[in-house]
Amino acid sequence: MKKLTILFSICLILLFVGCSKQENADEETKKMETELRTLIDNFLKDYKPLEEKAYEAYWNASINSTDSNWALFAQYDMQMNKMFSDQDLFQKVKKIKESGKIQDSILKQELTVFYNSLLSKQADTNLLNQISKLTSEIELKYSNFRANYKGKKLSDNDVEEILKNSKNSKELEEVWKAHKEIGKVVSEDILKLVGLRNQLAKGLGFNNYHEMSLTLSGQDPKDVSALFDELDKLTHDAFVSLIKEINENIAKKVNKKPEELMPWHYQNRFFQEAPKIYEIDLDVYYKNQDLIKLTEQYYKSLNLPTEDILARSDLFEKPNKNQHAYCININREKRDIRILCNVKPTTRWMETMLHEMGHALYEKYYDDNLPWLLKTPAHIFTTEAVAMIFGRFATNPQWMLDMKVITPEEKEKIQPISQKILRMQQLVFSRWSQVMYRFEKAMYENPNQDLNKLWWDLVEKYQMIKRPPNRNMPDWATKIHIATSPCYYHNYLMGELLASQLYEYITTKILNKPNQIVSFYNEPKVGDFFREKIFSVGNKYHWNDMIEKATGEKLTAKYFAKQFVN
Secondary structure, eight states, X not given: OHHHHHHHHXXXXXXXXXXXXXHHHXXXXXXXXXXXXXXXXXXXXXXXXXXXXXXXXHHHHHHSOOHHHHHHHHHHHHHHHHHHTOHHHHHHHHHHHHHTOOOOHHHHHHHHHHHHHHHTTOSOHHHHHXXXXXXXXXXXXXXXXXXXXXXXXXXXXXXXXXXXXXXXXHHHHHHHHHHHHHXXXXXXXXXXXXXXXXXXXXXXXXXSHHHHHHHHXXXXXXXXXXXXXXXXXXXXXXXHHHHHHHHHHHHHHHTOOGGGOOGGGSSSSSSOSOOOOSSOOTXXXXXXXXXXXXXXXXXXXXXXXXXXXXXXXXXXXXXXXOSSOEEEEEETTTTEEEEEOOOOSSXXXXXXXXXXXXXXXXXXXXXXXXXXXXOSOSSHHHHHHHHHHHHGGGGOHHHHHHTTSSOHHHHHHHHHHHHHHHHHHHHHHHHHHHHHHHHHHHHHHOTTSOHHHHHHHHIIIIIOOOOOTTOOSOGGGGSHHHHHSTTOTHHHHHHHHHHHHHHHHIIIIISOOTTOOOOOTTOHHHHHHIIIIIITTTTSSOHHHHHHHHHSSOOOSHHHHHHHTO
């Protein structure tokens, strides 16, 4: 009996000790979580109004590209750099992260986002400011550049129009080369920028800026490279067959032999879009359409209204304006979301309007209860996926019929060819993305190599078009993304994979129309799916967990293959 009493006493002592340790651990966790919450809140109190000013300045510089406007943005950008480069703050956040004490799932995700944002700026402020200043200067040069052809200044839209429609090889070559002159204007600055970015990355313990960018965005660089290798094998044979068909058709149009074709014959500046090789010209159907109204009406049918976004946007060409397209969220709490476009009544700009509005709606419908740091997409490529699934409808005859762009008779006529066009677009873009991904990766690994040769080696291998003879020009620098959206392009292709996965899920599980061509028009339950399963959760979960929760599977390439390769 005495022995049992002793054992019981020992158990009680151990129980009390265990409870005491647990209580201490709980107290330590609460203390750590409170400290982190305070650090984040204090930082955001000053940062949020600064970001709003910076984004407003960027917007103003985009629509009126002047030295003073870009200088103002650079000034705000440098102030943001200064805040994120706070070493004392970083060390406090790092200590909390390494403690492993944060248990609250939302706060833990905030910690990941905050830590990565701070880590990317843990460098000498002068270095960060050099990067900001040089980036703004380069963007100014892109914005103000116009191709000079026979004494006439051509916008990017003008260049695309000529490349798409001219049958005169001499004119095509001259216009293409005129556009490529921007490469000489910016290439040296870009190389300086690459050097500064690599200096930043190496100072933070990374091999180069490309590796750092992917890692801090939540992607494993080895996994991304493996995915691109898989997609190369997946699309290679289909593209070999397709490029043969493309070459034969283009050669007839320009009165050349297929083996004589040059890059300027492929109907756009980079061969990143499907050339018009079939009898149908979808631009004809959009020639007299109001693309803004079509965009508004379509999303309204999904119960995703866009009037507020359109009212704040800048959608048409003007002098000194950024010639591209983007969506920006000026203020996450006020939902001050805007789109910049240069709309013309073409298929390309219909696709762009649907695409950019997809981005905008993602930003619009974050759950009010989400912390500010998590009011962002789960990943850059998840918002690209949303934009892409809607952008694809611009060439979808069912969508065009639903939107009264074409008649039922026209739909029957163009349906088979339209499917070929979409398949061609996806394969062409997939191979172009290989060039961009592998070029940037190699450039940051070794910026001192012959980048002109590297660029055309990759173009020949993946896009299977010839480099111009005796050309040694920085054509790689003509792609603005390399300078202003570095290490980003692979996300477009990953977005295409997810777009196909979402399309498969929606058609099969929500609309119960497996293997059918649909447009989602007038299906508010599709809008509900996007709003509830993707938009509202923002960055609450790791991107692959979000995808699995929404579709039942993690990211996979099999549905892209089902749609466009098999």
